[in-house]
Amino acid sequence: MENVLEVRKLRKKYDSFELQDISLDLPRGSIMGFVGQNGAGKTTAIKLILNLIRADAGEIKIFGEKHNALDRKLKEQIGVVFDECNFPEYLTAKDIILVMKNIYRSFQVERFDKLLDSLKLPKNKPIKEFSRGMKMKLSIAVALSHGAKLLILDEPTSGLDPIVRDEVLDLFLEFIQDEDCAILVSSHIISDLEKVADYITFIHEGKIIFSENKDRLLEEYGVLKCSHHDFEQIDKTKVLGYRENQFSVAALIRKKDVPKGFLVEQASIEEIMLFMTRGERAS
Numbered sequence: 001m002e003n004v005l006e007v008r009k010l011r012k013k014y015d016s017f018e019l020q021d022i023s024l025d026l027p028r029g030s031i032m033g034f035v036g037q038n039g040a041g042k043t044t045a046i047k048l049i050l051n052l053i054r055a056d057a058g059e060i061k062i063f064g065e066k067h068n069a070l071d072r073k074l075k076e077q078i079g080v081v082f083d084e085c086n087f088p089e090y091l092t093a094k095d096i097i098l099v100m101k102n103i104y105r106s107f108q109v110e111r112f113d114k115l116l117d118s119l120k121l122p123k124n125k126p127i128k129e130f131s132r133g134m135k136m137k138l139s140i141a142v143a144l145s146h147g148a149k150l151l152i153l154d155e156p157t158s159g160l161d162p163i164v165r166d167e168v169l170d171l172f173l174e175f176i177q178d179e180d181c182a183i184l185v186s187s188h189i190i191s192d193l194e195k196v197a198d199y200i201t202f203i204h205e206g207k208i209i210f211s212e213n214k215d216r217l218l219e220e221y222g223v224l225k226c227s228h229h230d231f232e233q234i235d236k237t238k239v240l241g242y243r244e245n246q247f248s249v250a251a252l253i254r255k256k257d258v259p260k261g262f263l264v265e266q267a268s269i270e271e272i273m274l275f276m277t278r279g280e281r282a283s
Helices: 042-049 093-103 109-118 132-143 162-175 190-196 214-220 269-278
Strands: 003-013 018-027 030-035 057-062 078-081 150-154 182-186 199-204 207-213 221-226 239-244 249-254 264-266
Touching: 003 042, 003 182, 018 030, 018 042, 018 182, 018 199, 018 207, 030 042, 030 190, 042 057, 042 150, 042 182, 078 132, 093 109, 093 132, 109 132, 132 150, 132 162, 162 182, 162 190, 190 269, 199 214, 199 269, 207 214, 207 269, 214 221, 214 269, 221 269, 239 269, 249 269
Parallel strands: 030 182, 030 199, 078 150, 150 182
Antiparallel strands: 003 018, 003 057, 199 207, 221 249, 221 264, 239 249
């Protein structure tokens, strides 16, 4: 099995929003960043993958099996973290051990205990006294302590300070050292994903704009900057999006299509996203 997660032509329609033909592949041993602005469809797609809501059409396979037919053993191999800690706030980390042991047959108490120590999380303090960063680290520690092979994370670094974000990203990189494991992580913080992701899937207004290997994206696209006069000389069919001001034009272009005599700068993932969705289209 090469892919831990496979999504094919997934659809879900609401009165004011529609998820349209979402497809992606998450290979084992990799991290996929799932990006898009608020309301683009990330959380809806994640809920569909987790079978929390029912799709109108499409197919989802996890570990090679249809997601709605997973047995308990396979379900225990999925670790899930949402952007809010959902444990009762009167519990302590020590209490959570007792709860999780009754939910997951494979819950690893020693692993959880080591994670609490390494993440500097108190074991006897009520969760209501935890900071947001501590709550997120606690949720991730639980997800990593029941033999998960797939982590599905919805905005796990949102609102965290840079030091805590780095700690969390290190946990993700450590997790996929086991090449049977994989992570699907949605985030608004593109710089985090550029550090750790192997693949980037960009969803915009319910549609997948691209789902590509991150390094390939960075190798393929560049930003060409020139005067208005020079821009008029360029073959507009090669321009994927452009933005202009009073003095110059910046255009997203494939590096192989850069005209002779023009220079191109490296495009970041965020720039690629912005030019593809908010840039002007050349006629």
